[in-house]
Amino acid sequence: DTEVTQTPKHLVMGMTNKKSLKCEQHMGHRAMYWYKQKAKKPPELMFVYSYEKLSINESVPSRFSPECPNSSLLNLHLHALQPEDSALYLCASSQGRGSQNTEAFFGQGTRLTVV
């Protein structure tokens, strides 16, 4: 099973709403990632969790708040977003640091529209 599951697939939210994106993997991976992808652009790294600890935070605005409750789950909490935050949000996982095989697997993404 090389599946990373993201929910919801689509989300429309107003600028005053609070919502959460969810990501789950059961491959035993210890590194999980959030990427943001705008149309016709490559994915851009937002956050990295390694062994449930935030290890990389690419200076993302505080209206995005990541959470890693356990090694299989990764959430992205959204609050007071702006229309320019509309994008495809991708979750990924890999075995983590020190592993010889660090192949990354991605979910199908959440298409977020902020109105």
Next chain:
Amino acid sequence: KQEVTQIPAALSVPEGENLVLNCSFTDSAIYNLQWFRQDPGKGLTSLLLIQSSQREQTSGRLNASLDKSSGRSTLYIAASQPGDSATYLCAVRKAGTALIFGKGTTLSVSS
């Protein structure tokens, strides 16, 4: 800072052609390189992973090569099919970091 460049940005070929997609990176001290496929509005599907100590990897009609010293990788697609139409992304990783992506090559295969 690592930069990844993919050439060409777009490619249109008739069905059956063999084709090569190119990827170059500025910092040769990479841990591995991964090729992905992305269909419009969808997530990324891993195609091939090449470790820094490897020269190439093969999966079906796909063959990826890596020349770490020159900072180059190629993805060779044999006997292209309309179902191969997608955007192909190259990404590199240094030890302890996340993937850094190129902008991709959008491939269109006509029947």
